[in-house]
Amino acid sequence: MAAANLLALLDDIATLMDDIATMSKVAAQKTAGVLGDDLAVNADQVQGVKADRELPVVWAVAKGSLLNKAILVPAALAISAFVPALITVLLVLGGLYLCFEGAEKLLHKYLPHEDEVQAREARIEALTQEDVDMVAFEKDKIKGAIRTDFILSAEIIVIALGTVSDASLTTQIGVLVALSLAITVGVYGLVAGLVKMDDVGLYMLRKSLTGSMNGLQRFIGRALLVTAPALMKTLAVVGTVAMFLVGGGILTHSIGFMHVITDLFVSAAPNAALVMSILADGMVGVVAGSIIALVFALVSKLRK
Numbered sequence: 213m214a215a216a217n218l219l220a221l222l223d224d225i226a227t228l229m230d231d232i233a234t235m236s237k238v239a240a241q242k243t244a245g246v247l248g249d250d251l252a253v254n255a256d257q258v259q260g261v262k263a264d265r266e267l268p269v270v271w272a273v274a275k276g277s278l279l280n281k282a283i284l285v286p287a288a289l290a291i292s293a294f295v296p297a298l299i300t301v302l303l304v305l306g307g308l309y310l311c312f313e314g315a316e317k318l319l320h321k322y323l324p325h326e327d328e329v330q331a332r333e334a335r336i337e338a339l340t341q342e343d344v345d346m347v348a349f350e351k352d353k354i355k356g357a358i359r360t361d362f363i364l365s366a367e368i369i370v371i372a373l374g375t376v377s378d379a380s381l382t383t384q385i386g387v388l389v390a391l392s393l394a395i396t397v398g399v400y401g402l403v404a405g406l407v408k409m410d411d412v413g414l415y416m417l418r419k420s421l422t423g424s425m426n427g428l429q430r431f432i433g434r435a436l437l438v439t440a441p442a443l444m445k446t447l448a449v450v451g452t453v454a455m456f457l458v459g460g461g462i463l464t465h466s467i468g469f470m471h472v473i474t475d476l477f478v479s480a481a482p483n484a485a486l487v488m489s490i491l492a493d494g495m496v497g498v499v500a501g502s503i504i505a506l507v508f509a510l511v512s513k514l515r516k
Contacts, residue, residue: 273354273361307459312504314497372388373388409436412436417433
């Protein structure tokens with residue numbers, strides 16, 4: 213009898229873990245746009261930090277990210293338990309924010325960014341002026357990165373919770389915790405790798421002057437130095453496109469009348485329904501994000 217109960221318990225645990233793994237995979241796909249943006253933003257946040265301090269700064273931000281998720285996961289679960297209708301509202305707000313972020317990147321040349329100019333000047337001053345307090349500069353960078361991570365983490369958790377909203381509470385907890393840990397480790401592990409690519413490339417070039425495999429070391433070093441900035445630019449472009457697709461997809465699936473837009477696109481080419489539905493999501497994302505970005509810029513200008 214005891215053996216049968218133990219087998220039943222193990223079977224239940226295995227089923228639960230399988231559900232968590234399956235739903236975590238689906239939730240990760242849904243949050244792909246935010247993840248790309250999260251990776252690009254956090255890699256950009258380390259700019260201006262001296263090379264020997266890049267990894268400590270990344271580690272400090274990663275710890276802050278874990279704390280953010282430790283706050284956000286229980287809050288999201290409480291909303292799901294007591295005010296489930298609010299999940300859809302938060303999803304739409306998250307989708308609009310994604311579209312807005314994408315539009316800001318797309319319209320970057322035409323929108324005012326005084327804070328960005330100030331941040332660039334602060335980075336230059338920190339690197340060129342010896343009397344700048346680098347400890348205070350790093351703390352400001354870390355605080356800013358953690359604040360940005362809080363917003364992006366909130367989007368990820370809300371989107372993930374919307375994906376598993378019909379599952380049991382145990383499954384929801386498992387998916388959110390597993391996804392939070394995996395995303396934090398994955399994103400900040402990749403950020404650490406990205407920010408050190410150029411340093412590794414430079415080391416390989418220097419090593420090629422005295423090493424026994426000069427040609428190979430020189431080739432790898434140059435490849436890393438060339439790849440690092442190109443990879444960052446590619447990541448930024450892919451992240452922006454993904455933000456429009458994911459944000460627009462949230463809007464078309466969460467707001468009833470927007471289904472008509474998807475239907476119109478699909479009816480134009482029924483044989484390529486999947487491609488046309490993706491294009492519809494992207495178009496909705498671009499239009500919605502552009503409207504919000506332009507309104508936001510106009511309001512900011514009027515306030516000044």
